[in-house]
Amino acid sequence: MSTFDSFKSLSRALFLGFRRDRGALFFTVLFPLLFLVIFGGVFGKQTTGKVDVVEVGAVPVLDRALQHDPSGELGRTVKVKHDDLAGALKKVQKGDADAAVEQSGGRLVVHYSGADRVKSGVVQSVVQQVANAANVAESGRPPTYTVASQRVEDKSIKGINFFTPSLLGWALASAGMFGASQTLVLWRTKGLLRRLRLAPVPIPTVFGARVVVSLGIALGQLAVFLLVAQLPFFGLKLQHAWWMSIPLVVCGVLTFLSLGMVVGAWAKTQETAQTVTQLIVLPMAFLGGSFFPLDYAPKWMQAVSYVFPLRYLNEGMLNVMARGQGPMSALPQMGILLGIAVVAAAVAARLFRWDAT
Amino acid sequence: MKNTISVRGLRKRYGDVQAVDGVSFEVPEGEFFGILGPNGAGKTTTLEIVEGLREADEGRVELLGLEPWPRNAKLLPRIGVQLQATSFFERLTAREQLRTFGSLYGVSARKADEMLETVGLAEKADVRVEMLSGGQAQRLSIACALVHDPELVFLDEPTAALDPQARRNLWDVLRAINTGGRTIVLTTHYMDEAELLCDRVAIMDRGRILKLGPPAALVRGLDAPTRISVASGVLAAEDARGLAGVDEVSDDGVSLVVETRDPSSVVAALSAKDALDGVQIRGATLEDVFLDLTGREYRA
Numbered sequence: 135m136s137t138f139d140s141f142k143s144l145s146r147a148l149f150l151g152f153r154r155d156r157g158a159l160f161f162t163v164l165f166p167l168l169f170l171v172i173f174g175g176v177f178g179k180q181t182t183g184k185v186d187v188v189e190v191g192a193v194p195v196l197d198r199a200l201q202h203d204p205s206g207e208l209g210r211t212v213k214v215k216h217d218d219l220a221g222a223l224k225k226v227q228k229g230d231a232d233a234a235v236e237q238s239g240g241r242l243v244v245h246y247s248g249a250d251r252v253k254s255g256v257v258q259s260v261v262q263q264v265a266n267a268a269n270v271a272e273s274g275r276p277p278t279y280t281v282a283s284q285r286v287e288d289k290s291i292k293g294i295n296f297f298t299p300s301l302l303g304w305a306l307a308s309a310g311m312f313g314a315s316q317t318l319v320l321w322r323t324k325g326l327l328r329r330l331r332l333a334p335v336p337i338p339t340v341f342g343a344r345v346v347v348s349l350g351i352a353l354g355q356l357a358v359f360l361l362v363a364q365l366p367f368f369g370l371k372l373q374h375a376w377w378m379s380i381p382l383v384v385c386g387v388l389t390f391l392s393l394g395m396v397v398g399a400w401a402k403t404q405e406t407a408q409t410v411t412q413l414i415v416l417p418m419a420f421l422g423g424s425f426f427p428l429d430y431a432p433k434w435m436q437a438v439s440y441v442f443p444l445r446y447l448n449e450g451m452l453n454v455m456a457r458g459q460g461p462m463s464a465l466p467q468m469g470i471l472l473g474i475a476v477v478a479a480a481v482a483a484r485l486f487r488w489d490a491t
Numbered sequence: 492m493k494n495t496i497s498v499r500g501l502r503k504r505y506g507d508v509q510a511v512d513g514v515s516f517e518v519p520e521g522e523f524f525g526i527l528g529p530n531g532a533g534k535t536t537t538l539e540i541v542e543g544l545r546e547a548d549e550g551r552v553e554l555l556g557l558e559p560w561p562r563n564a565k566l567l568p569r570i571g572v573q574l575q576a577t578s579f580f581e582r583l584t585a586r587e588q589l590r591t592f593g594s595l596y597g598v599s600a601r602k603a604d605e606m607l608e609t610v611g612l613a614e615k616a617d618v619r620v621e622m623l624s625g626g627q628a629q630r631l632s633i634a635c636a637l638v639h640d641p642e643l644v645f646l647d648e649p650t651a652a653l654d655p656q657a658r659r660n661l662w663d664v665l666r667a668i669n670t671g672g673r674t675i676v677l678t679t680h681y682m683d684e685a686e687l688l689c690d691r692v693a694i695m696d697r698g699r700i701l702k703l704g705p706p707a708a709l710v711r712g713l714d715a716p717t718r719i720s721v722a723s724g725v726l727a728a729e730d731a732r733g734l735a736g737v738d739e740v741s742d743d744g745v746s747l748v749v750e751t752r753d754p755s756s757v758v759a760a761l762s763a764k765d766a767l768d769g770v771q772i773r774g775a776t777l778e779d780v781f782l783d784l785t786g787r788e789y790r791a
């Protein structure tokens with residue numbers, strides 16, 4: 135009798151059990167995808183959109199700049215509308231426009247809203263640049279100092295590039311932890327564990343099969359996420375070392391399964407396991423940077439985030455998928471994840487019980 | 492002959508319940524052994540200690556010359572266990588379930604499918620385990636215990652949820668296995684079943700074995716009267732009382748019941764009076780032994 139055959143047929147049985155579980159399918163595959171579609175669709179476009187500027191009356195400086203725009207850069211950034219002052223301010227207040235610009239003689243006034251700092255910042259700097267250029271032209275002399283701006287790797291990733299890896303991290307954490315804790319409690323309370331104890335299969339083989347099934351499911355989640363996010367509508371562009379997300383996902387899944395096992399080994403009932411898992415996963419997703427970039431978070435939140443394994447998975451995947459870092463950059467995160475996995479697995483093994491009573 | 496099971500001085504306590512209180516017995520190879528007893532007598536606990544699922548507080552168990560506790564991987568392929576509560580992998584069909592269990596023992600899919608046929612579940616092969624009826628699930632659980640053709644089989648109330656046909660079918664299956672030289676231990680609440688199948692039975696109550704022996708010997712040892720009943724009215728109660736060998740007579744208006752320890756002369760006398768209309772003769776059964784030992788009153 136071969137342990138490997140047992141392993142294969144157990145894996146098959148467990149996978150069939152998962153595939154036929156509509157609830158699990160929804161929560162592990164469709165639900166996170168729904169988040170990706172919503173978050174990616176709503177916030178993903180933010181940085182690529184133009185800024186809407188309302189000219190109050192005539193603003194010749196801006197108009198002239200738009201007419202003499204050899205690189206077309208300004209035209210790509212700014213979209214101009216016209217209105218009177220009251221109407222323009224109302225548009226800005228309601229968020230229909232990003233700023234209103236008035237010109238009276240040599241004075242330019244920019245009215246902006248604080249609601250969207252990014253766009254109001256863009257408007258202010260654009261108007262400043264336009265004014266500078268006009269000053270230079272007025273003086274009739276070539277500018278003494280010119281600025282050549284060069285874009286560097288953006289540390290604060292926005293939009294779909296952020297949401298694809300981080301929502302995937304949340305989906306993996308949630309699927310792994312719920313899967314492991316629920317399975318373990320269910321098998322114990324339903325008596326399957328004690329029945330398996332009487333079968334001549336090493337118990338690590340049984341759990342190994344469960345882990346392999348979870349890994350397969352997780353890689354499926356990764357594939358679906360990457361495929362959807364790369365659709366033109368979302369426009370994810372993967373960086374060269376994106377494939378390192380595969381070993382990262384494997385390490386992450388091992389970590390979350392081990393943590394789930396700890397909960398499952400400790401909890402007596404399915405309700406307890408479910409509640410406790412939720413109490414871990416949800417804060418972890420928020421504070422681990424799955425729903426918003428940690429770069430924008432307050433200092434204390436950034437400090438707290440280091441407690442959560444999800445942070446390392448998210449960070450590692452962001453680095454290789456979106457920030458364009460090399461394959462080696464993921465190694466520290468993988469190491470930390472595996473370390474947590476080993477410790478959690480040891481704790482779970484200590485807490486493990488075959489029997490409900 | 493070598494003993495397949497040897498149990499000495501087993502004790503197990505749960506809180507303040509002494510579930511098993513000094514149980515000893517031996518089961519030789521090839522025997523069909525039954526454990527009887529009221530609810531809570533300690534049958535399941537005894538069985539689970541013997542199987543190696545629970546640790547005894549005291550006592551020794553040997554199965555096939557090996558100790559079942561702690562988990563003994565050498566022993567496991569040689570024993571088959573059906574637990575009192577059925578438990579399966581979720582969302583598998585009956586066939587997938589049995590094949591998966593079979594594979595844990597290195598049993599081929601074909602042999603697993605044959606076992607499904609043996610317990611009469613071939614028609615339900617593609618039904619998910621959650622959708623099986625109680626009795627069908629019970630049969631699948633028994634199939635899981637037998638699929639690898641174990642030398643020693645433990646069945647905890649295997650026929651509890653079965654209909655009369657399935658019960659008889661299972662009896663045939665078990666008898667065939669036993670005839671093939673396998674040792675079987677089962678618990679049951681059906682005395683007719685124990686009497687029919689078991690070479691020896693142990694009657695348990697409150698964690699102890701009260702009596703142990705072949706059913707027929709236990710019944711004989713009871714020295715209970717035979718009850719002969721005829722239709723009421725064919726004979727007056729006073730006349731019946733006058734017959735030789737009669738101990739007790741009662742008439743409830745439907746049947747006249749005569750208790751005797753000399754049934755042949757009483758039947759002859761009734762026959763001479765032409766009073767055998769609707770006659771039924773009932774000797775003592777294992778049930779009488781059981782009730783005599785464990786008491787007739789209902790315990791909550």
Ligand SMILES: Nc1ncnc2c1ncn2[C@@H]1O[C@H](COP(=O)(O)OP(=O)(O)OP(=O)(O)O)[C@@H](O)[C@H]1O
Binds near residue numbers: 537
């Ligand atoms: N896990 C447990 N924890 C605490 N008490 C238990 C446990 N299992 C059994 N008991 C108690 O031990 C006693 C014996 O139980 P056991 O299950 O062995 O009885 P049984 O003879 O199999 O009964 P039944 O015919 O109802 O199956 C009962 O009083 C029961 O309440």
Ligand SMILES: [Mg+2]
Binds near residue numbers: 534535536575647
């Ligand atoms: Mg029982």
